[in-house]
Amino acid sequence: MNAYAQVLLLALACAAASANQTTSTDEEHNPSNIIANGYAAYQGKAPYIVSLLLQNYDETPVDICSGVIISYDYVLTAAQCLRTEVVEVHFGAISRGNGQPNFKAYEYDFIRHENWPIFGYDIGLIRTPYVEFSATVNKINLPRLSQKNERFENWWATACGWGKLANGQTADRLQCVDLQIITNNECYESYGVLPSSIVCARTTSGKSTCSGDTGGPLVAHDEPVLVGLTSFNSADGCTFGKPAGFIRITSHLDWIQSNTGISYE
Known part of the structure; x- marks a missing residue:
């Protein structure tokens, strides 16, 4: 998701910051370097995903992102997707930016999570x-x-979105x-070093x-629960073979509940 802001590592900083508190580099977690070689989804494959079109007030396009429906009136997404003035939300979309309602x-x-842009807190709500x-x-x-406390290690899961394909083109479907x-x-x-609030695939x-x-x-295969939100990939490129990084939902369940009232059993 080419969300224009750099994800910073384990320290409060702005996009221009050069300081780094871990052995990872800021560039490795640059969201500009965040599906390739996946498969086209059929209608109803992922009814919980929404297409997000980021805009300025004058409707100038800024970027694209995705979000996840977690209740009748809340969508969960990455905090970096909320650094704009307007977000057009499309429900039930197969084609990017073409959903109803x-x-x-x-x-x-x-x-946005109050600790963002500290690395591991790239989470927000609409x-x-x-x-x-x-x-x-x-x-x-x-x-x-x-x-x-489940780490979901070795579990298979499905990630979806309208991001770049292996040919470099942005997906319409x-x-x-x-x-x-x-x-x-x-x-x-x-x-x-990665915080525990990051999950990798x-x-x-x-x-x-x-x-x-x-x-x-x-989303986990064996049990359809939300494990993570797409957050970063390697600066080397998304097809280079390095793990994909996601925000770990279990690390933020209390934050989600306190901001939405949604309880988990």
């Missing part, structure tokens, strides 16, 4: 009007309370890719999330 959300509808659920528009379940979640120790080999055979997928869902 759709509406425009403004800055006062955004809730308040939406009440949306009726259907076969093509529905929420995804959050992890249960009993799963709060929703794409999905199946990835295996790995340990943070394995992810360390590529990025250095192995990207083999060039299959990965890519630029334009930020804020999109990572």
Whole structure:
């Protein structure tokens, strides 16, 4: 998701900051370097995903992102997707920016995590009007309370979005890719020290999330729960083979509940 701002590592900083508190580099986590070699989704494959078109007040396009429906009136996404004035939200979309219902959300509808842009806190919410659920528009379940300490290591999961394809073109049709979640120790080999609020997935055979997928869902195969939100990829490129990085939902369940009232059992 080419969300124009750089994700910073383990320290409060702005996009121009050069300081780094870990063995990872800022450039490695640059969201400009964030599905490639995935597959086209059919209608209803991921009814919980929304297409986000980032704009200025004058409707000048800024970027694209994705979000995840977690209730009738809240969408979860990456905080970096909320650094704009307006976000056009498209529910039930297969084609990018062409879903029904759709509406425009403004800055006062955004809730960014108060600790962002500290690395690991790339999470935010969009308040939406009440949306009726259907076969093509529905929420995804959050992890249960009993799963709060679940790492989901070695689980298979699906990530979806409208980001760049392997040919470098931005997808018009929703794409999905199946990835295996790995340990943070394995992810360390590529990025250095990572906070526990990051979850990584192995990207083999060039299959990965890519630029334009930020804020999109990572959903477990065995049990349809939201494991993560697409956040970063290697600066080397999304098909280079380094792990894809996501925000770990279990690390932010209390934050989600306190800001939405949504409880998890």
